[in-house]
Amino acid sequence: MERRVLGRTGIEVxxxxxxxxxxxxLQRNLPLKEGARLIRLAIENGVxxxxTAELYQTYPYIRRALKGLPPDQVVIATKxxxxxAQAMEKSLKEALTSLGRDYIDIFLLHEQESYFTLKGHEEALFYLQKAKEKGYVRAVGISTHFIAGVRAGMMHPAVExxxxxxNYxxxxxxDGTAEEMLAAISEAYLMGKGLYGMKPLGGGHLGSDFKKAFDFVLGIKELSAIAVGMKSEIEVIANINYFQKSEIDGKIEESLKKxxxxxxxxxxCQGCGRCVKVCSQKALTLGPKGKVRVNQEKCLFCGYCGAHCPHFAIKVI
Known part of the structure; x- marks a missing residue:
């Protein structure tokens, strides 16, 4: 599989x-053995x-999948x-311990929205810079759903x-359109930032036309990689084949589209509203009887809301 270097980090992905x-x-909740098997399958086929992220609770899957492999064979990004600084120190230690590694390749501030949120997380960002100097992190950055977040990241010298x-x-x-996001991505690239995309299928909304969706993101030369969620062997093999420009079996293609x-x-659901407050897509509202309602068209099916539900009443299915 083709590999590219992330900006000026020297990290090839x-x-x-x-x-x-x-x-x-937060989503499929696969048994540990099965989830690890899918990751290992991807690695054995060129990925x-x-x-990942601290929120995802998937460190055990990754650790098991990487058992027996040299640490430099796989690049791990977490958030x-x-x-x-104190909270980030705890997060870094958790990642290192849970993954069984001496360093994390890429550590990101999760879901940064703008200059103001990045400024509010600057203490954690600078902690990661120091951790990089000590060899515990190879590169530092941010993840974002916001055009303003990309622009804030591109202007900050600590963000690599x-x-x-x-998605198309x-x-x-x-906070804008795909065209406006593409413009911000291009500017960040010209400033030397390493970029890899997320949600090429729009949280599953574009699954029925996944070839068009993948062609769109693969055509963005500024992106070194595209993160794609995979939860079955069929999805892993199909995605690898498509990224390697190989044929996908017709039956598998139809299955994926459906x-x-x-x-x-x-x-x-107790109607506490915690999920409503954390949903960046504004896809959740409290109904008249105190139950949460979902706008499935707005929802990205990320499952982040479920992590904040004290009653375990939210599932992506």
Whole structure:
């Protein structure tokens, strides 16, 4: 599989990045052995890049998948919402310990929205810079669903890597269009930032036309890689084949096109509203009877809301 270097980091990654969110508790919640097997399958077929986050709770899957492999064979990117040095120190230690590694390749501030949110997380960012100097991190950056987030990242000297949301319909971009996001990505690239995209299928909304969706993001020369969530052997092999420009079996292609997803709210929802507050897509509202309602068209099926539900009443199915 083709590999590219992320900006000026010197880190070489496969065009297809294994997005680990989908195998974990916030989404499919695969058994540990099965999730690890899918990651290992991807690695054995040319993928050397895994994207995860502290929120995803998928470190155990990755650790098991990488057992017996040299640490430099696979690049791991993770993320944290930490805003202070103390909180980021805890997040970094958690990642190192849980993954069984001496260093993290790429550590990102999770879901940065603008200059103001990045400024508010600057203490954590500077902590990561110091951790890089000590050899615990190889590159530092941000993930974002916002055009303003990309622009804030490109202007900050400490940010080396930006992980933006992009797809041909602009689904999930919080403050503009796909064209405007592309312009920001291009500017960040020209400033030497390493970029890898997320949500090429718009959280599953574009699955019925996945070839067009993948062609669009693969045509963005500024992106070194694309993170794609995969939760089955069929998806892993199909995505690898497509990224390697190989044929996909017709039956598998039809199966992938028919795969639908939705956010399900269980009957025992207490209507506390915590999920509503954390949804950056504004896809959740409280109904008249205190139960949460989902706008499936707005929802990205990321499952982040489920991580904030104290009653475990939210599932991506």
């Amino acid at each position: 496969s065009r297809l990045c294994f997005g680990a969110l989908t195998i974990g508790p 050397n890049f895994i994207d 944290s919402y930490a805003a202070t 890597v930006i992980h933006p949301l992009i 319909r602009g689904i999930g971009i919080a 795969t639908a997803r939705k956010l399900h709210i269980e009957s025992w």
